[in-house]
Amino acid sequence: MTKPKIVSIFSGVGGIDFGFEKAGFQTIFASDIWERACESLKMNFKDCEVVCNDVVNVDFKSIRAKHKEIDGLVGGPPCPPFSKSRFYRTEKDRGIDDVDGFTTVSNYFRAVEELQPKFFFFENVHGFVFKPHKAALELVEAESERLGYKIFHRVVNAADYGVAQTRQRFICIGVKKEMEDFKYPEPSHSDPKKNVKGTLPWVTCGDILNDIDFDLPEDEKMQAGSKHKDLLKLVPPGDNYLFFTEERGHPNPIFKWRSRYWSFLLKLSPNRPSWTIQASHSNNMGPFHWKNRFLRIKEIKRIQSFEDEHIFLGSYREQWRQVGNAVPPKLAYAFAQQIKQQYFINNEYKEDQKLDEIRFEVSVD
Template sequence: MENEIKVVSLFSGIGGFEVGLENSMLKYKVVFSSEIDKYASISYLSNFKDNNLSGDITIISEKDIPEHDLLVAGFPCQAFSIAGKRKGFEDTRGTLFFDVARILKEKKPKYILLENVKNLVSHNHGETFKKMINVLNEIGYTLDFSIINSSEAGVPQNRERTYIVGILNKKVDDVLFDTRSYKLQNLKGKLEYKGFNFFDTLTFNNRQNYIIDIIDDIFDEKYLINGEKITNYLAEIDLNYIKKVNKKIVKVFDLPKDIYNDLERQRRVYSIYGISPTILARSDATKILIEKGDKYLIRKITPKECFRLQGFKESFIKNIIDNSSISMTQAYKQAGNAVSPPVITGILNHLYIDYISKDKEISFIDLFCGLGGFRIALEKLGAKCSFSSDIDINVKNIYAKNFNEMPYGDITKISSEVIPNHDILCAGFPCQPFSLAGKRLGFDDVRGTLFFDVARILHDKQPKGFILENVKGIVNHDSGRTLERILSILDEIGYECKYEVLNAKDFGIPQNRERWYCVGIRKDLKYKIKKFIFPEKEELKLSILDIIDDNIVDPKYKISESCRKNINIHIEKRNIKITDITLASEIRPSRCVFNNKGFSNCLTAKMGTGGSNVPVIVKKGRKFTEKECLKLMGFPENYIIGEGYQAYKQIGNSVVVPLIEKIARNLIYVLKNE
């Protein structure tokens, strides 16, 4: 579906967020959902059979979560609720927030919507909430938060919950407001965080409901609170209370303890002309006063009515209540743990009208496209590719298999008029003229002039920005004169630039691959290159062991006897310790490079020339497969690649996808938010 928002739902419960989505303006598809509770899962599946429901999120890798645009999560309340032990992050379940955070960090959806208990903002003197906000900011989200009462959305229940909305890389607002709470207004003034104003303009236009609107006239007598003492008490007291609807909790009386021996909260009886107190995840539901003929009766709200108090529709409720697997106790629990769908709908509609529908799509072109590494990275960020080109027919065929379109050919023969207007130009122009691996002829080399085709298109089409990639040797080639010339030309055609040499192993990929990256922004725009920052280094958490496939048995990947002999000679001669992560490269009688560092040496196009140019996993006696090499470049699992030397050459010529994504994200942030 065009413009379909892909949604991931965590701690899905019975599907309150999903009902909110159903009733919203969004065109969406839930691509993943998770719930650990057996009975909540049964109820969820009774209404949502096609939402890819999984179980315990703590044992699901963030890499296995599908790409998505919106993440919603009502992570468990106990760790932050006054109903629980208030251990917060010291409570094991409190760390479930970090399961949300690790998925956000890995997948970077554009939008997030989180729900928790009201007291989240004050737990542990505000330190719990401060920590959460800081973590979300660090991942890249600009945030707003507020405490919303479900009664605002017309729900006949006094239910205050904390809601957090985040938009990835959104521009920060200078002054932050909270029109619902003076306390939160003060908190927003004191907290140091990246925020924007969202909830202050959120309104609900729903019809207000009251308890009288959601209760059944016919009900099972097991819900009655009766007995001789209660009957006598009701006959004796004066019940002349106002029977007029009121958007408040209206308590009629407290049952005396000698009449009904329970906690004070359980002895409160409420008017059906008001709204209910907060329903909880237990069976001691709200007690109401009703009239039957000339008599007053006290009864509990039924499970079905509890779902109505949350704003669920009748067909949804029926599918749960009619399920024989769900006991009365479970039904009460599920209703009390749910989010209020009308609140979710209102928030999502506000997000859609004010942000999603106005979110301008960034377009880009992909020159010297190769396998499409730039395209994968930028499309993951929501950008649209409007043109691609490559001269190599073999790589063009692979590109077409993965993107369902054949790139244009030789860029030197393509007029700028053929190329559509675009926002970002991407080009990993051929490495050889500037590479230590080549002849280092630079601009005197015919292929070196391909940079001028990049410059020609920049001059003629004037995109807002560009990302260029090349070998690190470009920095000092010809004593720096090559790079000086490149930057001079970019300046002449109207661009301010920043460049850095970055290593893939510093950005989550276990490969020692240093490359030159250059980002430019057009001078005449209000965007300034000084606003762009290259991504910060991060700890390498993957190793070669995460890349190696232990199930490879195909003999074509086995090394030759002469190669094995050369490796063994060097092992014995130099007393090399061999482990599961030991790699060997540049293998010949006079030389062999061993690597026990947990990351691969740089993969190069030389892998396509045969011999022992593909790194060897020493213990397994085989070289990396094409798929393993793709993983070392950060390509997705489902990428279609060929076999043999052409595939290895294509991979060695490619870009590291996650690193391009991080650079592109920062550029798009500047272009969209200045």
């Protein structure tokens, strides 16, 4: 069977692409504006045309002409204009009132218009559905309607699809109007406290990190917390700065309730998934390892569900940014597998290949 062809934009290091390729798609074109991410893309996707350029300069008509037919478009426009943190950046506009927000979303749909794919996969932070960003969602709906696509969108939790991270993301799937309605993939995992029948418990940090959780000489230089490093050592695994507040019963409160970002002095627990891995790296903003150190790149790769052999180039901070910016491949895989089975595989092939038995397992070699 010929692999369905996809074009990837705002590709970053290729989190979406790893997931789609694992499900049997082929990324034939990928682009990003950051050179370091493009260098990593080229290392991981040898047979893909990688262009390092602003999306406004990409000629999607020429891509379609070269490949005749494009099956899918995937990508997550940069999320800062729609993120929760933008509520605190009063000097900047939010949503599509922000120049970058409007430019990236509108050019995503320029790509849809010029490529005419059978489907598109649009990802963003869960804040995309917040009321202040209503205009952005209305733009997605209006452009989809204009171009002849029906869309299906919701906020999903990556942990519900086997990622060791409670990362909530807005996922929008668009398909041409003559195609059947998209059916969201059923979650494979759930919060063990909810005891959801037919699902496995969330994958924990201990599950994926314990086999590489050993002390290294350089760990002494990786102690986190900056001037608060002594306080970090007192924070129980799975807690943050709120541990030192009056509301939490601390005998000598140090911080006021909700006076800092949630990630301030945030420490992982081996008994639950990680919180969202951010793109930026900070001395006192976690999550940190329960041993009070910064996470190693190999560890955040696993938390994001990248395989150990996936290559990330650059300095520690550059690699961190690449991983933190990415869509977890395992989350992308769940949607890619659903898209493939609904729209690209006939029943005979599906039965012969038993694709419903395919499992995407993160390498621990």
